[in-house]
Amino acid sequence: MSHTQQRPDLGLVLIEFQNDFASPGGSLHDAVKEVMETTGMVDHAVAAAEAVRAAGGTVFHTPISFAEGYGELTKHPYGILKGVVDSSSFVKGTWGVEIIEELSPQPGDILIEGKRGLDAFWSTDLDFILRSKGITEIALAGFLTNCCVESTMRSAYEKGYKVVTLTDATAATSLAEQEAATSFTYPMFSNPMETADFIASLSGEKIADATRGY
Template sequence: MGMRLKQIDPKKTAILVIDMQNDFIAQGAPLETPMGRRILPTLQRLLSFGREKGMSVIYTAHVHREDGSDLGRFGDIYPAIAEGAALIDDTPGTEMYPDVAPLPHEPVIKKHRYSAFFGTDLDIILRSKGIETVVITGVTTENCCHAAARDAMYLGYRVAFLSDATGTYDYPDTGYGPVPAEEVHRVTLALLNVSTAHVMTTEDFMKLV
């Protein structure tokens, strides 16, 4: 049970760097995700390895228009977004965190929902490059990374989900008890490893190339 990858062809592989933006990663940011900072050294190592091997590297940025016309239900869910304090397009908060910034030729896909595929041209770009395998990194494990992995699988891509290059935040008690980030992360990985992707460490991924 579960997707298992036995070999990676770098020319047919794309690393998706999901939402490693200042509004998520910077200390004190409106949507701060501390695990996102902890994965930075691992993600940097992966990006260096992937670029050296000839893999495509594609970034996503969760953004919204200043007038809120593309918020949908996010305005109901996240006060920081509803108030215009986070994820407003073309503001410093939506730029990639400097430690993992894209190279000039690496595309940044702007999206308005959790999934990098919903309402974007990501699938067109991947197919034009001949990509068969996508590697999921970034934040947050259970939302945008999970959604990208699911949609990638639905569209026929093989999915590698890197357990030590993804991360999330603590969940408050909304009636079901608080959930620490580590537990959200662990449970999401367990589910994905059965239903959607091959969950593995960055080191194990690199051994498949």
């Protein structure tokens, strides 16, 4: 009979599960809705979070937020952050910046503050907290598959963490981008896994041994 291993060395990093992305009416929801529905990413992220908590690991929430007027950014943003500014997304004090109800932080979870860019490590104390808790393996889920999740994945890989990316707990702005990132980029810097396989690995094999061919 399988049983859940205790994994205090494991962290699940949830990236930008906020209303502006994940809820109907959010400023960027229409852009990610199709992929969200295809992957079932919110339900998978909820399941992963419950499994990690049950295994004695830690769930980290890494929302992005900006003051009204986006004073933290250059006066002439470009690329993905220009899209954030132009759509008035993730402004402090608004409904859009709040973490979705399904993934509200639970007792024992850690809320990482200060995310202003793509990489969840860059402007936050995520690395310090992970290391202080003795966490050596992290699983990633969230938005966008080929942007903030990918940036965080690459950074975690460079920092020496064992990295898992939950391919069906992420979403991009198109199915083509989703498939390209999870099929070609993710295997270079992580062990890509579906959530069911990740959860199963907590009852037996180590995460890195439970991947499908990576």
